[in-house]
Amino acid sequence: MNAKFKVVLAIVIFAGGWIMGSSNNVAPVITSSMDGASYSGGFQSDDSIRAVPKRSAQGNIHLVNPGDSIQAAVEAAQPGDTIRVMPGTYSETVYIDKDDIHLVGVIQQGERATMDGLGKLNDAILYSGNNVVIENFRITKYKGNGIMGQAGNNFEIRNNVIIDTGIYGIFPQLGTNGLVEHNVVSGIEDAAIYIGMSDNIHVAHNEVFDNVAGIEIENSRHAVVENNIAYNNTGGILAFVTPGLPIKTTEDVIIRNNFVLDNNTANFGAPGSIVSGIPAGTGILIMAADDVIIEGNIISGNKTAGIIVNDHSFATTITMDVESDPNSDRTMILDNVMLNNGYDTIPEVTAVALTELHTGLVDIVHVGPSNGSCIINRHRYRAVGIGNYGECDFTNTDSTESYLLAGGAQPRVIHPSERGEIAYLGVCTGCHSYTGRLIGPSVQVIQAMYAGNPEGLVEYINAPVKKRDNFPEMPAQNYLDAETQMAVANYMLALEK
Amino acid sequence: MITCITAISSVSRHRFLWLGALLLSAFLSSAQASSSDFVLADQCPPSFALDQNNQCRLRNLYQLYDSLQDRGLGGLKTALPEHRDGFSPQQIDLGRLLFFDPVLSADKNLSCANCHNPGLGFSDGMGRSVGARGQLSQRSAPTLWNSAFLQSFFWDARAHSLEQQAVGPLFSDHEMANTPQQLLADINQVEAYPELFKRAFPDASDALVIDNIAIALSAFQSSLISLNSPYDRYAHGDAKALNPNQLEGLNVFRSFVARCSQCHTPPLFTNQQVAVIGTPEPAGLPRDIGAQETFDAQRLRGGFKVPTLRNIARTAPYMHSGRFATLREAAEFYTQGRGHAVPEGEELLLHWHISDPNLTDTELDRLVDFMEALSDESLMPKVPTQVPSGLLSGKTSISLVTASGE
Numbered sequence: 001m002n003a004k005f006k007v008v009l010a011i012v013i014f015a016g017g018w019i020m021g022s023s024n025n026v027a028p029v030i031t032s033s034m035d036g037a038s039y040s041g042g043f044q045s046d047d048s049i050r051a052v053p054k055r056s057a058q059g060n061i062h063l064v065n066p067g068d069s070i071q072a073a074v075e076a077a078q079p080g081d082t083i084r085v086m087p088g089t090y091s092e093t094v095y096i097d098k099d100d101i102h103l104v105g106v107i108q109q110g111e112r113a114t115m116d117g118l119g120k121l122n123d124a125i126l127y128s129g130n131n132v133v134i135e136n137f138r139i140t141k142y143k144g145n146g147i148m149g150q151a152g153n154n155f156e157i158r159n160n161v162i163i164d165t166g167i168y169g170i171f172p173q174l175g176t177n178g179l180v181e182h183n184v185v186s187g188i189e190d191a192a193i194y195i196g197m198s199d200n201i202h203v204a205h206n207e208v209f210d211n212v213a214g215i216e217i218e219n220s221r222h223a224v225v226e227n228n229i230a231y232n233n234t235g236g237i238l239a240f241v242t243p244g245l246p247i248k249t250t251e252d253v254i255i256r257n258n259f260v261l262d263n264n265t266a267n268f269g270a271p272g273s274i275v276s277g278i279p280a281g282t283g284i285l286i287m288a289a290d291d292v293i294i295e296g297n298i299i300s301g302n303k304t305a306g307i308i309v310n311d312h313s314f315a316t317t318i319t320m321d322v323e324s325d326p327n328s329d330r331t332m333i334l335d336n337v338m339l340n341n342g343y344d345t346i347p348e349v350t351a352v353a354l355t356e357l358h359t360g361l362v363d364i365v366h367v368g369p370s371n372g373s374c375i376i377n378r379h380r381y382r383a384v385g386i387g388n389y390g391e392c393d394f395t396n397t398d399s400t401e402s403y404l405l406a407g408g409a410q411p412r413v414i415h416p417s418e419r420g421e422i423a424y425l426g427v428c429t430g431c432h433s434y435t436g437r438l439i440g441p442s443v444q445v446i447q448a449m450y451a452g453n454p455e456g457l458v459e460y461i462n463a464p465v466k467k468r469d470n471f472p473e474m475p476a477q478n479y480l481d482a483e484t485q486m487a488v489a490n491y492m493l494a495l496e497k
Numbered sequence: 498m499i500t501c502i503t504a505i506s507s508v509s510r511h512r513f514l515w516l517g518a519l520l521l522s523a524f525l526s527s528a529q530a531s532s533s534d535f536v537l538a539d540q541c542p543p544s545f546a547l548d549q550n551n552q553c554r555l556r557n558l559y560q561l562y563d564s565l566q567d568r569g570l571g572g573l574k575t576a577l578p579e580h581r582d583g584f585s586p587q588q589i590d591l592g593r594l595l596f597f598d599p600v601l602s603a604d605k606n607l608s609c610a611n612c613h614n615p616g617l618g619f620s621d622g623m624g625r626s627v628g629a630r631g632q633l634s635q636r637s638a639p640t641l642w643n644s645a646f647l648q649s650f651f652w653d654a655r656a657h658s659l660e661q662q663a664v665g666p667l668f669s670d671h672e673m674a675n676t677p678q679q680l681l682a683d684i685n686q687v688e689a690y691p692e693l694f695k696r697a698f699p700d701a702s703d704a705l706v707i708d709n710i711a712i713a714l715s716a717f718q719s720s721l722i723s724l725n726s727p728y729d730r731y732a733h734g735d736a737k738a739l740n741p742n743q744l745e746g747l748n749v750f751r752s753f754v755a756r757c758s759q760c761h762t763p764p765l766f767t768n769q770q771v772a773v774i775g776t777p778e779p780a781g782l783p784r785d786i787g788a789q790e791t792f793d794a795q796r797l798r799g800g801f802k803v804p805t806l807r808n809i810a811r812t813a814p815y816m817h818s819g820r821f822a823t824l825r826e827a828a829e830f831y832t833q834g835r836g837h838a839v840p841e842g843e844e845l846l847l848h849w850h851i852s853d854p855n856l857t858d859t860e861l862d863r864l865v866d867f868m869e870a871l872s873d874e875s876l877m878p879k880v881p882t883q884v885p886s887g888l889l890s891g892k893t894s895i896s897l898v899t900a901s902g903e
Binding site: 075093095097098122123126128130143144145148149150151152166167168171174175176197198199244245246247270271272273274317319320321322411412414419421422423424425426427429430431433438475478479480481484497 | 540543544545546556557558559560561562563564565566568570571572573574575576724725730731733734735736738748749751752753754755758762763768769770771772773792794796797800835846847848849851852853875876
C-alpha cells in the first residue's frame with residue numbers, strides 16, 4: 001500500500017463517504033470545526049451557532065484539482081455530497097441549483113483554492129439550493145458578486161477571502177436562516193457583505209475594509225451583526241429600508257460588539273446606486289429600519305458621524321414607494337465606546353447640529369421623525385437630534401444569542417394526497433384529460449393499463465417509451481422526487497372524473 | 498389590456514362603426530345563436546381542481562415550496578405570489594365567450610381578443626394598440642398569461658384587481674369605447690346571454706350586470722396559466738431541461754452584472770414594482786410619464802410596472818410603447834449605458850439597477866436564448882368557433898384564427 005493511497009483511505013474513513021474524482025494532488029485530512037467536539041473547560045456549553053443542520057450521514061466527497069472544473073463536480077454531486085477544491089486557480093462561474101451541497105476550499109500552508117474572474121467573468125459562486133455551505137475560498141477579479149444566493153434557505157458562508165470583486169462580496173438574497181462568518185472582504189464597490197431581503201441572519205467575525213459599504217442589512221428582519229471589524233470603508237455598518245424593493249421592511253437588527261473604525265474612504269460607488277449617497281466618514285447608518293439595537297461597539301474616527309439615524313427624506317436620490325415606511329422607528333442605543341467621530345462632517349449634519357447649538361465632534365445624529373427610540377447613558381455622547389429619545393428599559397441583548405432558527409428553516413409540509421393532486425393538475429393535465437384524448441391518452445386509458453400498479457406507472461413516467469404511433473412521446477418526469485412520483489401515480493389511478 | 502385593434506384600417510373602421518350601429522339589431526337577429534347552442538363547462542380548466550363549493554382552485558408544482566414573507570420571490574424552488582382563483586367553471590367559460598365577443602365594443606367589431614390575441618401571447622403584435630375609433634393608443638397591450646398572480650394592473654399600476662382592470666378598456670374612449678348603458682342594452686339583446694349569466698351567477702337576482710361581466714372576464718383571465726416552460730422543469734429539478742445556451746443565459750440573467758433577476762424575479766419573473774428605466778419613446782412622441790400620474794410622484798416620472806417575462810418571446814415588440822422590435826434589442830437597451838436614451842432636459846430618477854453592465858454580444862444572445870425558455874402555452878384555452886352574438890365572423894375571426902395558427 002503506497003503512502004498516497006493510505007492518505008486517501010484515511011479521508012474516506014474519516015468522512016464516512018467516498019472520494020470521487022481524480023487525486024493527482026494529495027488531499028489533507030479535513031477536520032470540520034462545525035462537527036467536532038467542543039472544548040468544555042469544565043462547563044457545559046450550548047451548541048455552536050450554525051445555520052445548516054448537521055448531516056445525519058455524509059454523502060460522497062468529490063475532489064477537484066487544478067485543471068478540473070468545480071462546476072463539473074457540482075453537476076456530479078448529489079444532495080448530501082461535499083466538494084473539496086484543492087489549492088490552485090479556477091476561472092469559472094459555479095452555480096449550485098441543488099440542495100445540501102458543501103463546497104469547501106482546501107487550504108494548504110496558506111494556499112487557497114482561488115477563483116479568479118480575470119476581470120471578465122460575472123459572478124464567482126451562485127446558489128439557489130437549501131442547506132448550502134461555501135467556505136475557504138479566495139475570490140478575486142469578478143465583475144459581479146463573489147458569492148450570491150437567490151432564495152436558498154439555511155446557508156453558511158465562512159472563511160472566504162474576497163478581494164477586489166465587483167459589486168457585492170457576499171450577497172445572500174431572499175433566503176431564510178443564514179450565517180456569514182469569518183470572511184475577509186475588501187475592495188468592493190458596493191457592500192462587502194450585503195444581506196438583502198432575508199430573514200434570520202447572523203453576520204459575525206468578518207473583516208471588511210476598503211469598500212463603499214462594509215456590512216449592509218437591507219429590507220431584512222431578525223439579523224445579528226456582531227464581532228466584526230469594519231474599517232476604511234465609506235460607511236461601516238448599515239441597516240436600511242430601500243424603497244422600491246418588493247419586500248418592504250427592515251426590523252429587529254442587533255448591531256453589537258463590532259469595531260467600526262475610520263470609515264472615511266471617498267465614496268466610489270456606481271452613480272445611481274443606493275450606497276453612492278453615503279457620505280464618507282459614516283460609522284453606522286440606520287435608514288428607515290425599525291427596532292435596531294446598537295450595543296457594545298467601538299466606533300471611532302469616522303469623520304461624518306459615529307451613528308447616523310435618518311429617514312428617507314434625507315436621501316434625495318432614492319425612489320418613492322407608498323408601501324415603504326420612511327421613518328426609523330425604535331432605534332435603541334445601548335452602551336458603545338465612541339471616540340473622535342464627526343471631526344470633519346458634512347454640511348447637512350452641521351446644519352442639524354446648529355439647530356441645537358451644537359458644534360464640534362458628532363458621535364450620534366438623528367434626522368427625521370422617530371417613534372419609540374431610546375438610549376442609555378446619553379450623557380456620554382456628543383449627540384444631536386435625540387431629544388425625543390426615551391430611556392431604554394433594558395441595558396443589554398445578552399438573552400438574544402442569535403436569530404438563527406433552531407434546526408434550520410423547514411421545508412413546507414405537504415400531505416401525500418395534496419402532493420399527488422398538485423403534481424397531477426400542475427403537470428399532467430397539460431396533456432391528459434380524464435376522458436378523451438388531449439395530447440396524450442386519457443386518464444381512463446392509463447387507469448386501465450396500470451390498475452393496482454402505481455409502481456408500474458412510476459416506472460413509466462421516469463423513462464417513457466413511445467407506445468402509440470399517432471401520439472407524441474411523453475417527456476420523462478424523472479425530475480420529480482420519488483415521493484411526488486408515487487403520490488401522483490396513486491392520485492391518477494384513483495381519479496374518478 | 499390597453500386598447501384593441503382590428504385588421505382593417507381606421508378609415509374603413511369609421512365606416513364600419515356607423516354601419517355596425519345602424520345594422521346591429523338586424524345583424525344580431527340574423528347571426529346570433531340561441532342559449533341552447535352554448536353549454537357552459539361544469540369542469541374547471543386544466544390545472545384547476547373543482548372544490549365542494551363549485552370553485553376552481555389552481556394547483557401547480559410551486560405550491561410545494563415556500564417563499565420569504567410569502568411574497569413569491571426568490572430563486573428556483575420558490576413559491577409563486579398570492580393569486581386569484583375560486584371562480585366557478587361556468588363563470589370561467591362565460592368569461593371565455595365574452596372575451597372573444599365583439600359585442601362588447603362600441604362598434605361591435607372589437608373583442609378583448611383583438612388586443613389580447615391568444616395567438617400572439619395574449620397581446621397584439623403592435624407597439625401601441627388601436628382603439629375602437631381607430632386611433633393609436635398610448636401604450637402596448639400587456640400579455641394576460643399569469644395575470645392571476647398580479648397585484649396591480651396596467652403599465653402605470655393604476656388598477657388593483659382583475660375586475661377593476663376589466664372595465665377600464667371596455668369604457669375607455671381610446672379602447673373599446675363602450676358605455677355601461679350601451680353594453681348592457683346590447684348584451685341583453687343577444688338571445689343567449691341572459692340565460693348564460695343566470696347559469697354563471699345562479700344566486701344573483703339580476704345576473705346580467707356590469708359587475709358580473711367584469712367577474713366573468715376576470716374568471717377567464719385567471720385561467721390563463723403558463724408554468725410549464727423548460728425553465729420550470731429546470732427549476733423543479735430537471736438539470737437537462739435547459740440547453741447549454743439557455744443555461745448560460747440563466748446565469749447571465751441572474752448575475753449581478755446584468756441584474757435582470759433583481760426586478761424580473763423568479764418564479765413569476767416580475768417583482769411587481771414600478772421601475773424607471775428610461776427607455777426611449779417612439780419618434781416624435783412626448784415622454785410618457787407613466788406611474789408619476791398614478792402616484793402623483795415626480796420621482797416616478799417615466800416609471801412603469803415591471804412586466805413578467807413569461808411567454809415574453811410571444812409578445813414582441815417590447816417596452817410600454819413597443820419601442821424595441823426584438824428581444825435582442827430589448828436586452829441591448831440595458832447595456833448601452835445608464836440613461837443613454839434619456840433626452841437632454843428630461844429629469845428621470847433612474848432605477849439603481851440601471852447600470853453599465855457592458856454585456857458582450859454573446860451574453861446578449863444567451864439572454865435571448867434564456868428568455869425563449871420561458872415559453873409555455875400548453876394550457877391555451879379553446880377559441881370559441883362562435884360567440885353568442887354571432888359576431889365572431891368575417892375579418893375579426895379570420896385574424897384570430899390565422900394568428901393562433903389554427
